[in-house]
Amino acid sequence: MDSWAVVVGLGLLAAAIAVIAFVRYRQGETATLQRDAALARELRELAGGDEVRLASVDEFELAIYQRLFYASVVGPRIRSAAWALLGVTLSVAAAVAAAAGDGVLHTVVQIAALVVAAIFALATLTYVGMAIVHAATTPRVSFAESYAAAEERATEA
Numbered sequence: 431m432d433s434w435a436v437v438v439g440l441g442l443l444a445a446a447i448a449v450i451a452f453v454r455y456r457q458g459e460t461a462t463l464q465r466d467a468a469l470a471r472e473l474r475e476l477a478g479g480d481e482v483r484l485a486s487v488d489e490f491e492l493a494i495y496q497r498l499f500y501a502s503v504v505g506p507r508i509r510s511a512a513w514a515l516l517g518v519t520l521s522v523a524a525a526v527a528a529a530a531g532d533g534v535l536h537t538v539v540q541i542a543a544l545v546v547a548a549i550f551a552l553a554t555l556t557y558v559g560m561a562i563v564h565a566a567t568t569p570r571v572s573f574a575e576s577y578a579a580a581e582e583r584a585t586e587a
Contacts, residue, residue, distance in 0.1 A: 438523065442519065442520065442523055445516060445519050446516060446520075449512050449513065449515070449516045452509075452512055453509050453512060453513070456501070456505050456508070456509055457509075459497075459501055459505075460501045460502070460505065463494060463497055463498050463501050466490075466494045467491075467494055467498070470487060470490055470491045470494060473487045473490065474487050474491075499568065500565075503564045503565075503568055504561050504564050504565050507557045507558075507560045507561035507564065508557070508558075508561050510553075510557040511553075511554050511557035511558045511561065514550050514551075514553040514554040514557060515550075515554045517546070517547075517550035517553070517554075518547050518550040518551050518554060521543050521544070521546040521547035521550055522543070522544075522547045524539070524543040524546075525540050525543035525544045525547060528540035528543055
C-alpha cells in the first residue's frame with residue numbers, strides 16, 4: 431500500500447469526524463437555545479410587574495431570539511451543506527480509488543461515483559445558496575419598536 435493512500439484515508443476520516451462534530455455542536459446549540467427560551471418564560475413570570483426586571487428579561491429574550499433565528503433558519507441549511515460536502519468528498523475519493531483499477535467494473539464504479547459526487551455537489555451549492563438567501567432576506571427579531579413605545583409610555587406617565 432502506498433503512503434499517499436494512508437494519508438488520503440486519514441484525511442477522509444478527519445473530514446468525516448469534523449463534519450459530525452460540527453453537526454453535533456450545532457444541534458447542542460439548538461438545545462441550549464430551547465432551554466434558554468424556557469428560562470426566559472420563567473423569568474418573565476417571576477419578574478411580575480417590576481419594570482427593571484422585565485427590561486432585563488427583554489434583553490435576555492432579544493439575545494435568545496437573535497441566536498434562535500440562526501439556529502432555526504440558517505443552521506439547518508449549513509448543516510445540510512456540510513453533510514453534502516462530505517458526500518462530495520467521499521464520492522470523489524471513491525472515484526479516484528476506482529480509477530486505479532482496470533476493467534469494466536472499475537469504470538462503472540468510477541462513473542457512478544462521479545455521478546453521485548455531482549449530485550452531492552449540486553446539493554451543497556443549493557444548501558449554501560439557501561443559507562445565504564435566508565440569512566440575507568429573513569427579518570431579524572427586533573424589539574426597537576416595543577422599546578420606543580415603552581419609553582413613550584414612561585415619559586407620558
